[in-house]
Amino acid sequence: MSYQECINCHEKYGIDEIVYFCKKCGDILEIKINMEKIVETVKNKNYMKTTLSVWRYREFMPIHETTNVVTLNEGGTGLHRSERLGEALGLTDLWIKNEGENPTGSFKDRGMTVGVTKAVELGARHVICASTGNTSASLAAYAARAGIRCTVLIPSGKIAYGKLSQAMIHGAKVLQVRGNFDESLEFVLKLAEKHRSIYLLNSINPFRIEGQKSLGYEICEQLEHNAPDRLIVPVGNAGNISAIWKGFSEFYKLGLITKLPKMTGIQAVGSAPIAKAIKSHSNKIVPVAEPETVATAIRIGAPVSWKKAINAVNESHGTAETVTDEEILDTQKLLAQVEGIFVEPASASSIAGLKKLVRNGVINKNERIVCVTTGHGLKDPDTAVKMCEKPIEVDAEMSAIENALGIKSK
Numbered sequence: 001m002s003y004q005e006c007i008n009c010h011e012k013y014g015i016d017e018i019v020y021f022c023k024k025c026g027d028i029l030e031i032k033i034n035m036e037k038i039v040e041t042v043k044n045k046n047y048m049k050t051t052l053s054v055w056r057y058r059e060f061m062p063i064h065e066t067t068n069v070v071t072l073n074e075g076g077t078g079l080h081r082s083e084r085l086g087e088a089l090g091l092t093d094l095w096i097k098n099e100g101e102n103p104t105g106s107f108k109d110r111g112m113t114v115g116v117t118k119a120v121e122l123g124a125r126h127v128i129c130a131s132t133g134n135t136s137a138s139l140a141a142y143a144a145r146a147g148i149r150c151t152v153l154i155p156s157g158k159i160a161y162g163k164l165s166q167a168m169i170h171g172a173k174v175l176q177v178r179g180n181f182d183e184s185l186e187f188v189l190k191l192a193e194k195h196r197s198i199y200l201l202n203s204i205n206p207f208r209i210e211g212q213k214s215l216g217y218e219i220c221e222q223l224e225h226n227a228p229d230r231l232i233v234p235v236g237n238a239g240n241i242s243a244i245w246k247g248f249s250e251f252y253k254l255g256l257i258t259k260l261p262k263m264t265g266i267q268a269v270g271s272a273p274i275a276k277a278i279k280s281h282s283n284k285i286v287p288v289a290e291p292e293t294v295a296t297a298i299r300i301g302a303p304v305s306w307k308k309a310i311n312a313v314n315e316s317h318g319t320a321e322t323v324t325d326e327e328i329l330d331t332q333k334l335l336a337q338v339e340g341i342f343v344e345p346a347s348a349s350s351i352a353g354l355k356k357l358v359r360n361g362v363i364n365k366n367e368r369i370v371c372v373t374t375g376h377g378l379k380d381p382d383t384a385v386k387m388c389e390k391p392i393e394v395d396a397e398m399s400a401i402e403n404a405l406g407i408k409s410k
């Protein structure tokens with residue numbers, strides 16, 4: 001049987017128990033999956049016959065066999081060989097796993113398809129989260145798909161418009177809290193404890209992490225059952241880096257890959273408690289009271305899964321780095337223009353971090369590197385438009401158009 005376990009004192013909880021923090025020590029939980037069952041699944045390889053997606057790994061998920069899944073076809077995103085970007089950065093083996101290709105445009109869908117499936121399995125009729133944008137967009141969509149009520153708390157005025165529009169059109173109750181993400185998260189944690197009928201789907205919920213671990217599985221399969229040398233990912237609340245590491249670790253334990261990648265987390269300078277802890281070899285974070293960055297998705301000062309993230313980096317002999325807003329925006333544009341991949345600023349931070357680590361000699365030019373771009377560029381069109389040359393307005397005349405293009409009229 002699979003079960004939930006405290007990451008600190010290892011107290012165990014049942015797979016159908018609604019519990020967000022360890023009742024003994026207050027730390028966060030993780031799912032321990034039933035490895036014996038998966039060994040059987042892997043042996044007969046039936047799962048390999050289905051297309052690449054989160055639910056290809058149904059047997060790897062802590063969901064009962066008879067449960068109907070709530071899905072919009074998540075996962076199966078492209079792993080793009082990035083020769084032109086690699087060349088620009090002096091690298092020979094660079095890949096981009098583009099999570100903007102998911103149904104609501106971010107990696108959050110991997111977690112929400114499993115999280116909302118679990119919510120329905122548990123009989124929940126009302127789900128809630130705090131969010132910097134993408135989590136709320138994703139939860140709103142999956143709650144609509146499941147036909148259940150959804151409430152999201154977002155920081156007032158600080159989330160990208162695309163994400164806000166998603167939460168609204170899917171019919172979530174949207175509360176804009178006059179405060180930041182960390183404050184919003186505290187409220188939903190308290191609400192879910194106080195009103196037990198409201199089910200919490202922030203990444204503190206370990207079922208979400210289970211869905212997101214499929215990102216690690218997929219990368220291995222797309223590289224023909226090899227792990228990359230290094231995995232680079234933006235870090236906010238630190239659920240994703242923890243999930244991807246869990247995915248790689250489980251594939252390793254199952255003998256499906258023979259090495260593990262160096263997990264490398266990137267944060268924005270103004271919101272970097274985890275990167276700072278790692279860089280100073282501390283195993284504790286100092287929360288940032290007023291986080292700031294243009295990458296609003298990762299504007300988080302008190303990341304909930306910080307311990308899991310530090311473990312992932314340390315166990316894998318990885319590292320962490322910080323990047324400035326200017327570096328993030330420059331890289332966003334570079335990626336869009338040399339690879340045709342449009343990502344939101346938070347996503348570009350993984351590549352901005354890569355650039356910096358190459359420059360500092362931390363990364364070897366022949367490493368096989370996978371950068372995860374976590375969200376689609378259309379989530380935040382305002383930031384993109386601000387950074388580019390304005391369209392040239394011309395009269396509706398051939399000569400004016402030729403003139404603007406600098407070509408002579410014949």
Ligand code: AN7
Binds near residue numbers: 133134236297
């Ligand atoms: C594009 O939506 O936290 O380290 O509330 O939207 O797992 O938190 C978003 C996070 C990276 C960081 N890239 O992932 C939210 C939220 C994008 C994101 C992250 C987020 P975690």
